[in-house]
Amino acid sequence: MNKIWIIIQREYITRVKRKSFIITTLLAPLGFFALIAGSVLISTFSQGRTDVAIVDDSGLFKDISIPDADDQTVYFHKVEDKYEQLATELPKEKNEEKKKYAAIIYIPANFNINSPNNPVIGYRYVERPGMMKKQFINQRMSEAVDKLRMKMLKIDNEVQQQMQNKIQLDFTSLDNQIERKGYTEAAGIAGMVMGFAIYISLFFYGTMIMKGVQEEKTSRIVEVLTSSVKPFQLLMGKIIGVGAVGLTQFILWIVLIFGVNILAGMIFGAALNSHQPAIGSLQTTGMDADDMQLVMKNLSSLPFTQIIIFFPMYFVGGFLLYGSLFAAIGAAIGEDGDQQSLMIPITVPIIISILIAMNVINNPDSALGFWGSIIPFTSPVVMSALLPFRPEWWQIALSLLLLIGGFILTTYIAARIYRVGILMYGKKVTVKEMAHWVFSRN
Numbered sequence: 001m002n003k004i005w006i007i008i009q010r011e012y013i014t015r016v017k018r019k020s021f022i023i024t025t026l027l028a029p030l031g032f033f034a035l036i037a038g039s040v041l042i043s044t045f046s047q048g049r050t051d052v053a054i055v056d057d058s059g060l061f062k063d064i065s066i067p068d069a070d071d072q073t074v075y076f077h078k079v080e081d082k083y084e085q086l087a088t089e090l091p092k093e094k095n096e097e098k099k100k101y102a103a104i105i106y107i108p109a110n111f112n113i114n115s116p117n118n119p120v121i122g123y124r125y126v127e128r129p130g131m132m133k134k135q136f137i138n139q140r141m142s143e144a145v146d147k148l149r150m151k152m153l154k155i156d157n158e159v160q161q162q163m164q165n166k167i168q169l170d171f172t173s174l175d176n177q178i179e180r181k182g183y184t185e186a187a188g189i190a191g192m193v194m195g196f197a198i199y200i201s202l203f204f205y206g207t208m209i210m211k212g213v214q215e216e217k218t219s220r221i222v223e224v225l226t227s228s229v230k231p232f233q234l235l236m237g238k239i240i241g242v243g244a245v246g247l248t249q250f251i252l253w254i255v256l257i258f259g260v261n262i263l264a265g266m267i268f269g270a271a272l273n274s275h276q277p278a279i280g281s282l283q284t285t286g287m288d289a290d291d292m293q294l295v296m297k298n299l300s301s302l303p304f305t306q307i308i309i310f311f312p313m314y315f316v317g318g319f320l321l322y323g324s325l326f327a328a329i330g331a332a333i334g335e336d337g338d339q340q341s342l343m344i345p346i347t348v349p350i351i352i353s354i355l356i357a358m359n360v361i362n363n364p365d366s367a368l369g370f371w372g373s374i375i376p377f378t379s380p381v382v383m384s385a386l387l388p389f390r391p392e393w394w395q396i397a398l399s400l401l402l403l404i405g406g407f408i409l410t411t412y413i414a415a416r417i418y419r420v421g422i423l424m425y426g427k428k429v430t431v432k433e434m435a436h437w438v439f440s441r442n
Helices: 002-016 019-045 083-093 130-152 157-164 183-218 221-225 231-274 281-285 289-301 304-332 336-362 367-374 379-389 393-421 431-439
Strands: 050-056 074-078 103-107 122-125
Touching: 002 231, 019 231, 050 083, 074 130, 083 103, 183 231, 183 289, 183 304, 183 336, 183 379, 231 304, 231 393, 304 336, 304 379, 304 393, 336 367, 336 379, 367 379, 367 393, 379 393, 393 431
Parallel strands: 050 074, 050 103
Antiparallel strands: 103 122
């Protein structure tokens, strides 16, 4: 045990002192800050202003109001100009700095309210509107047609407004009063963040272990190390040491990103509050601004005690399970060309786990979510995505028990491969040969 502890210290200290560790640890919060700053700048400068002329040859929409965009990106102007005249002038003004209009909405004289798509209302542009603006403009004209229908039916304005009010169902759990409206969305966001965090970590730190083992094997340092320690001790020391590095970096990222979030709020707070979400973006997600605020409030209702206790366990458990396998691959491969084929059996379960996690976000109580949360090869990612949804304690206990069993099994397999592969040079290793090492008695 003392020798394993020495190897753990060596792996941890040497990696934490590297410039690459410091740089990557700082890059994450800086990237997060750049993301916030970039979103503010993009929302400020990217949308621009689009002035749309409305030419109504039918005369039906004369008294129908068409509101401009709340975020000041689209303005509608009813004009008396002839369509042919504007259609000729706009292309000529296209490259001018102060062009009059970017597009024309043309309502033909024979427009039929009973068949609004025959003939169609045309949107003729010289400045491309983009997907979100298209959706917004189409929505505004649909609302205008609805207003026209209600006006022709002689429905007064107050009743029109009542008819246009949309209902919002209040989704509340019967057996858990904490889960009120907006909780599912908040839990889904938190679950996806945690699931992806472990998913990326398994690849990043697993590859780090594999490369470290491969470098020691190639440089023949391992021959010196194995003369004083057993291959199993070397394997465990390397896995736990790199795992400690990963956990340290992960904790630092959380602390630094939290600090950056506070700093960004102080610097860009006013800008973030003054800019509403881009037009059309909330419609595509099925949320309005009030829903988004409700989701943010529900983040404080998440089971943080449960998350703080169990998320690190799944991070460590998943890393130990897959780290041992990555170390075995690093010991077995002799050339970089062998790497891809031998990594397939490891990478496929990790990819499947994130696909299950994405499904679990939408169906947290599904059978797929349950089985994905207890199978050791998928549980680190899937259960991390499930934690905000408050899974049963027995499910978490069963999941952790099987994860520990899975780690013991993969460590045994990895140790059998590691002890042979680490001292083997100049031979291309196949999966079949690795299986022979595992089941061989010698």
